[in-house]
Amino acid sequence: MKQSQLFTKTLKDAPKDEKSxxxxxxxxxxxxxxxxxxxxxxxxxxxxxxxxxxxxxxxxxxxxxxxxxxxxxxxxxxxxxxxxxxxxxxxxxxxxxxxxxxxxxxxxxxxxxxxxxxxxxxxxxxxxxxxxxxxxxxxxxxxxxxxxxxxxxxxxxxxxxxxxxxxxxxxxxxxxxxxxxxxxxxxxxxxxxxxxxxxxxxxxxxxxxxxxxxxxxxxxxxxxxxxxxxxxxxxxxxxxxxxxxxxxxxxxxxxxxxxxxxxxxxxxxxxxxxxxxxxxxxxxxxxxxxxxxxxxSDTKGLVWPAPVAPFAVHLIELSMGDVEVKEKAEEIYRILQNANFEVIYDDRDDKTAGEKFNDCDLMGMPLRVVVSKKTLEKDSVEIKKRQADLSQLIKIADILSNVQKSI
Ligand SMILES: [Zn+2]
Missing domain, CATH: 3.30.930.10 (Bira Bifunctional Protein; Domain 2)
Structure with missing residues (x-):
């Protein structure tokens, strides 16, 4: 699912009347x-x-x-x-x-x-x-x-x-x-x-x-x-x-x-x-x-185990208006979907990288996949499990096996 189409929005602050x-x-x-x-x-x-x-x-x-x-x-x-x-x-x-x-x-x-x-x-x-x-x-x-x-x-x-x-x-x-x-x-x-x-x-x-x-x-x-x-x-x-x-x-x-x-x-x-x-x-x-x-959950947000997560993969594109990056991200979205992974794809043009990462942590899907100009220079994407401290670069050619391994 494309996040730009999702009608729900994340909130920065919790509603005041909700204590739990x-x-x-x-x-x-x-x-x-x-x-x-x-x-x-x-x-x-x-x-x-x-x-x-x-x-x-x-x-x-x-x-x-x-x-x-x-x-x-x-x-x-x-x-x-x-x-x-x-x-x-x-x-x-x-x-x-x-x-x-x-x-x-x-x-x-x-x-x-x-x-x-x-x-x-x-x-x-x-x-x-x-x-x-x-x-x-x-x-x-x-x-x-x-x-x-x-x-x-x-x-x-x-x-x-x-x-x-x-x-x-x-x-x-x-x-x-x-x-x-x-x-x-x-x-x-x-x-x-x-x-x-x-x-x-x-x-x-x-x-x-x-x-x-x-x-x-x-x-x-x-x-x-x-x-x-x-x-x-x-x-x-x-x-x-x-x-x-x-x-x-x-x-x-x-x-x-x-x-x-x-x-x-x-x-x-x-x-x-x-x-x-x-x-x-x-x-x-x-x-x-x-x-x-x-x-x-942790201080950043929800943490869903794979069997109950709404989507297995949160794909994020950081194109900053670069058409090539956007097109490559769309292609990776299709590759993952065709391999039957459930993907939410943050294709929003009006959000900064920081906003996208914060929303991703808040929503808590098991695996984050990032496509940017920097990763594409190495024919790669960056993957990170929700609770891991560090991300790793993997070749786009190896994306399916790596995603499979990580969720
Ligand atoms: Zn006992």
Whole structure:
């Protein structure tokens, strides 16, 4: 994409009402725009990141047998009354309080699945969606970390017994770690024991360490397990260790063994008359965007890992009105695109070299490629990874292999 055509503009200063680093950077770089507290527009660059994260999540869910569906956001009161969750404060109620905007979907999927799961041989089944969710959130001041409208992946599993659920639960854990690995935050993300509800002693959260996080977790250096502050015990349940490291963290995912918490009120049984055992598994898609922005950014701007970057390459021409340099840059743009690299090409004529470099660092693509009169004198371009201190000259003839190697 040519940057001269991109309708979004970068901002020098962050908006005054936006306190969180993730929202400041994402707004300044033109990825999102704030409409209201906890409600954001996703602009072309931000939407590309969102779609890439969704695709990573979708691939991992499909790998563990997930079948994708889409349930409505608009949900009837009677479903929520069955489980006693109509009155929770998160629920946005509309249409004379007869409908609510879904903030989770157990109450919708459980009665739906009853029409399809009839016998024990229909089990297990795994169904997920990537859906816009709504939460009436009084504390929406952390940018994309806590929104009133947000995108979430929610997976629900249905089992005939606890053993089946336990086995699947472990598969989901691994799939989640694969997702966080591809999103570049695996090293900062800890499987965290949290309060478990009715069915098991603990549930599990995936908590990513960042000073912007609203949760406090205790990490056991012995076994690497973390414990949420709300369930902290004297000894580590993993290894019995007694020393912990306290960190601020943001919850990027959670997994729950629900047991029959939702199958009972809706009467979801198999033909043997047993209640179906359920699990549910969430990942905040848009929260992940905010988390990556918090964790991986530096003083110059955003730093996107290649799998979620809106573009792999930020090509910059410094032609200063020189037609030959401009033409060569256009040619390199075509060469990279023809080799299927995603390229944003800064072809703007009204920006200085310094402005182009600053925007490039702020937007945070993995690799910068610069074409100028100086580089062309050596039949070369200059390449630099986003966080590298130094750039290197490479021959134009070798550009594809070098770009491939660098992202
Ligand atoms: Zn431990």
């Amino acid at each position: 680093a993730n929202a400041q950077l994402l707004i300044r770089a033109g990825f999102v725009d704030k409409l209201a507290s906890g409600v954001y527009d996703y602009l072309p660059l931000g939407l590309r990141v969102k779609k890439k994260i969704e695709e990573i999540v979708r691939e991992e869910m499909n790998n563990i047998g997930g079948q994708e569906i889409l349930m409505p956001s608009l949900t009837p009161k009677e479903n929520w009354e069955k489980t006693g969750r109509w009155t929770v404060e998160e629920m946005y109620k509309i249409k004379d309080e007869e409908m609510g905007l879904g903030w989770t979907h157990e109450e919708i999927i459980t009665p739906m699945i009853m029409r399809h799961i009839l016998s024990p041989k229909d089990l297990p089944k795994y169904v997920y969606q990537i859906q816009t969710k709504f939460r009436n959130e009084p504390r929406a001041k952390s940018g994309l970390l806590r929104c009133r409208e947000f995108a979430m992946k929610d997976l629900y599993s249905f089992h005939s017994d606890e053993k089946q659920l336990d086995d699947y639960y472990e598969k989901v854990k691994q799939a989640y770690f694969n997702i966080f690995e591809k999103c570049g935050i695996r090293n900062e993300t800890f499987l965290t024991l949290a309060s478990g509800g009715t069915f098991s002693e603990y549930s599990h959260e995936f908590q990513t360490i960042t000073p912007a996080g609203e949760d406090t977790i205790y990490i056991c250096p012995g076994c690497g397990i973390a414990i949420n502050k709300e369930v902290k015990k004297e000894k580590c349940p993993g290894c019995g260790g007694i020393k912990f490291r306290e960190e601020k963290a943001i919850e990027v995912g959670n997994i729950f063994k629900l047991g029959s918490r939702y199958s009972e009120p809706f009467g979801l049984k198999n033909e043997n008359g047993d209640f179906v055992i359920m699990g549910c598994y969430g990942i905040g898609i848009t929260r992940l965007i905010g988390t990556i922005a918090e964790v991986l």
